[in-house]
Amino acid sequence: MLFGKNVNRYYFKYFHLFLIGVAALLLVDYIQLLIPENYGKLVDLINDKTLTLDSLLKIVYNMLFITLCMFVGRFAWRLAVLNVGVKVETDLRIRMFNKMASLSQDYFQIHKTGAQMALYTNDLMSIKNCFTDGIIFFIDAFFLGGLAIYKMVKINVLLTIIASTPLVFLVLFGGIIGKIIDKRYDARQKAFENLSDFVQEHFSGIAVIKAFVKEKLELREFIKNNKEFSEKNVGFIKFSVALDVLFSTLIGSITVIIIGYGTHLVITTSGAEDAFTAGKLIEFVSYFGQLTWPAMALASLINMISQGSASLKRINKLLNYEVMVKDGKDIVKVDHLDGYIECKNLDFTYPGSAVKTLENINFTIRPGEKVGIIGRTGCGKTTIVDLLTRVYNVEENTLFIDGIDIMKLPIKQVRDLIAYVPQDNFLYNDTVLNNIAFSKEHLSLVEAKKFAKFACVDDNIMEFPHQYDTIIGERGVSLSGGQKQRISMARAMAKDAPILILDDAVSAVDTKTEAEILKTLKEHFQDKTIIMIAHRVSTIASLDKIILMDNGKIVAIGTNDELYANVPMYQEIVDLQRLEGGDE
């Protein structure tokens, strides 16, 4: 029962299921109300003392037929309607995922992971509810409810008014009460989350707590959280119990009123043509029993749909989000790129930021050249990599590859040119082999091993419980920062692209291993362009060229010796990292 952009198509796509579902629901609702009719008839026949075996059998056959129809109908609507829900949910989730995979970093900077996950869980769930419960509730509320009232009216109009007026209030206030309940429930849930977060953080930092002997203070804080949850918990239960009991009492009281007024009717109309018999009274009470559910369904339907539309709005925002980084219209097609990089007066400001991150950057990198970039945290080193890999758009005619503006090259081709070891060494929750083979699906174990050896991580991998088949992040296998960095490095090497970029990729690696990796790079990656970002001078000292950066600008470019001789800032960095003593 939800309409809008991006979901209307499902009504056409799953039309047959909707048709079956709705038809079955209508059938069930109709048949269901035949039970009270037969029940009342039986009571009347007994009361009139006119019941015979034949008339009894007729009622029994009727009832058997009803049973069969109910079974088939209920089975059919469950299968049809509930499957629509699952199909819609799955399809929407995949569409959202595909869209997300195409979005550029500007989106992810504004939309945090937690909020993203909520789209896929809470919002998707409330849309699914609209498609399943929404349809069921809608038909039950209007068809079952309407039919029950119609049959009640046929028995007695005044009694129907008396019986259904309180239900109208139930529908009207049901929505409000539902919101209050939700609010109390949320408050309780929030308190529980707070408690759970506190405990989570407490035990994550238990080493600090113990080192500083803060157990008692922490316990005091825990008690505070525990009390809060306890209060919210009792508050919620009290309220919901009161509502529950109140509701059943309300239904009970209406039943009493029906019986009271019904008795009056039975007495006054006794003997008349269309007498209100005891059987009619029983039938009426049964209809009333069937009416409580549609009333509740109607009340929750309103909340459900308003929630669903709010969720759909959020999901639409994702599905309609404009992709910023995409191939332009004036694309230049090239067969092959050598990877000659040139920056000309490049400025860059992150989307949504007011400050320039890069200013007037000029440099060239020839194919096969080995270049180091050094500078303080936040001076723009990583930003340069982000621009080279077209994670962000740059101004036209500022960054060129093989003399062609990067904005005019197909993104896929630019990215194929570059293998990249990111700073945060993110690995997928998959086997070591699959992680190394991330961009080379059919990489053999032998080859993967070769690259792992290049990255000096083969020995470590062989010590894992299942070696190259070990799943990263699974219980019992916690990789050190250095190991992750080196697997990430092997992954980039396996891509076998002309340009290899290492963003602070050896920071967690000890001096000896670092030296080995540098040696490998020199020997096996002679023909590739290598760009290394580093903090330690030792990492980049022997490269062809070093770019020294500060505050988004290039301070100087030159070899290690040139920079040490001429640039005070570089001298300072080197001296700080130098050791005393050793006078040979």
Next chain:
Amino acid sequence: MITILLIMAILLLTSQKRKQNVIGNFKSKTTNDQKKLKRMEKGVYRLLYKYTKLDIDKFILALFMMLIVVGISLITPILLGYAVTVLSEASINVKKIVIIIVIYVVILLISFIIQYFQAVILAKAGDHIVYKMREDVFTKLESLSINQLNETPVGKLVTRVTTDTSALNDMYTSTIVNLIKNILTIIGVIIVMLVINFKLTLWILVTTPVVAVLSYIFRKLARKIYRKVRTGITNVNTSLSENISGIKLTQVFNQEKKQCDHFREINNELKHNYSRQILVYGIFRPSIYAIYVLTIVLLFYIGGKQIIDSNFVLTSGLIVTFYAFIEKLFTPIQNLAEQFNVLQSALAAGERIYEVLNTKCEIEDQEEAIEVDHLDGEIEFKNVWFAYEEDDWILKDVSFKVHAKENVALVGATGAGKTTILSLIVRNYDIQKGQILIDGKDIKSYKITSLRKHIGQMLQDVFLFSGTIESNITLRDETITHEEVVEACEFVNADKVIAKLPEKYNDIVRERGKNFSSGERQLISFARVISHKPNIMILDEATANIDTETEALIQDSLKKIMNIGTMLIVAHRLSTIQHCDKIIVLRKGRIIEMGNHFELLEKKGYYYNLYRLQYKDNEKVSVN
């Protein structure tokens, strides 16, 4: 009395069931495990008894109230039937009807009041018990040694304190009571029906075994498929959060299509399992409903025939009463299976809680341990042997002495035992052989809290709590003034970093301090140590990923800190430690060299080689 017997019976029944499950699952396990299982089970009951005792009066009251509610709820169908009978008579007795209505209203009111108070009393009692239990579990876990805690993932610890206790809360407030209520209702309804019409009741009860069997089969199928659906949802969500975090990498590696295809695959698997779940429920629910209607049909047929046969001596009241009773019978029967399930998992949670509460802390104070308000800072290791696991010696016969106010560095490869030595001093572990002395006394003769209070620890993993900068330095200790915090920050050069923040000392620190760089985090945790005014300091290195500027700040702080008191320091970069009074070189758990920087260089041993290796990198630079 009856109710208490009933509780016992239910608990016994579930435990029997669980035992079979467990033993069935691990047939090959030894009798030893079975013994342990038995002990655990007894433990759960002792645990439940101990806590239930706290509010036993409330529980008895609630059970008594429930008995009344169940009892009077059995009257309404009879009243309804009687009313119809009265109405069917030729001359209707209005007085009787009035009496019926009055009784009905009274019942309604009584059960309204009793039900409300019963639920509230239970909620309060259950909450009170679980509140206490939660606090006990937390206190117990907190008291365990670091080693014991590190063996368990944090997630599990959190589950013990929160989810497991909540499961018991549900058990106290609803599960047991509903279970008893349902069983009593079923028994009550059957007895009353039997009394009213024996033969009709027997006919009607024909369908109940079918319901029971069907529920049993359904429960098994549903559980199996539920597990698959759960796993599917977990897979989808794991893949999602992973892909959101790794999106940049995927794009730069041009692997969007591969990731999308994979995501589609696990989604389709989930869809498939969802459909199967729908099918299972789609058969079960309508079947139960059909059986319910069939039971009504049975009532109509058998009851109707009886009425005809009795020549209408039996009235339509019989049909009306039984109709209402059948409704009352079917709801609890359907719920029973589910409630046994819930009870079972609550007891399993109880077992886990029992296990926690009965864990013995590995490291405890000796009885005659003393409290001290100051340590001079003389540390001595005498032939110390230590192993985390039996016979796998990490430290082998380690002896050294650190004089008060001395600075000593520990050097060696990963796994040489440097961090172990530091953690032994603060008694995170107890040694197997030898002795550790502080100020000439065995460290075991001090109270652990007293020992740790005077030893400042800079740990390898810097951990910041969510809160503010200041709360991270004081760690909620209100005796540390703001001035002292500022002073400590100035001392370690953290003040410059903090001055740049918009809210200064009240600036928000997010979970694990992720909104600060690792260098900044380190400075803050330095300030934390200094503000607690230790007599001895131990520093375990954590200086990767730090840019030169921050490193200079840290170096400067270190030099100042070195004047505070005794200091033990572990570092990989020799530039950090070359000024120490003494350097201890460890290799595979043994001390191989000891002396100051220049003495060790002259030895031309392990330290010299280490120095050469690190020096060489910078040599090229300084040759110019």
